[in-house]
Amino acid sequence: MTRTYSNAKDEQLKLRKTGRIAIAGLAVVAALGMTACSDDKDSKPAAKTSTSAKASATASANLPPVPTVAELNTALARALDPAVPAAEKLDGVQGAEADPTLPDRLSQAAKGADVKIEVTDVTAFGDSVNAKAKFNVNGQENIVDVPFVADNGKWKIQKSWACAMLTNLGQQSAACS
Incomplete structure (x- = not known):
């Protein structure tokens, strides 16, 4: 009989699905949690210099502070919490506003x-x-x-990475179109 083989194959498929869920969940959850790590304070304007130097200085001034390990861990715990409204998590994924249900689906999967x-x-x-x-x-x-990428003054999970993780989870999103 091939019963043992069938059980081993079932276990292997179960582990693959678990791995895909893990990766997809992490991608989105991490991204959603980044909202709490951003700084809404306005940056001071750069000193006037040449055009190329001014553009470079302005780009650097618009970057949010690099989050610490502790900040990311706190943000991820919040992002994993299904009790936190999706609207509070939506701004953590680059381009996610195209799919407002994304945060709830991912926190439930996680x-x-x-x-x-x-x-x-x-x-x-x-x-x-x-x-x-x-x-x-x-x-x-x-x-x-x-x-993560800097987007509108906040760190957001890179859209292409989040979309790849969603695909591995077996889900699709309008944000990935």
Whole structure:
């Protein structure tokens, strides 16, 4: 009989689905949580210099402060909480305003998969940030890198990365069209 093979195959498929849920959940949850890490204070205007230097200084002045590991962990815990309204999470994903239901769907998926996230490192690269995190889904730990981009004065998860994670989760979003 191939019963043992069938059970092993079922377990393998179950692990694949769990991994996809984990990655997709982390991507969106991390992005949604970034809203809490942004700074709404106006930046001081750059000193007048040449046009190219002024454009560069203005771009740098519009970058939000690089979030700390603690700030990201707090923001992610909030983003994972299904009790937090989606409207408060929506501004954390680049282009997510095209799909207002996205935050609720993802926080519910993360809850169903017993997702736990712990950011361990944050690295800034000019107008982007990379967050390295331990990502647990149903007790299985993975190390992931989540890219963020500066968008309208806030750090948001990179749209292409979030869309790839949604696809892995088996979901589609109008924000990814």
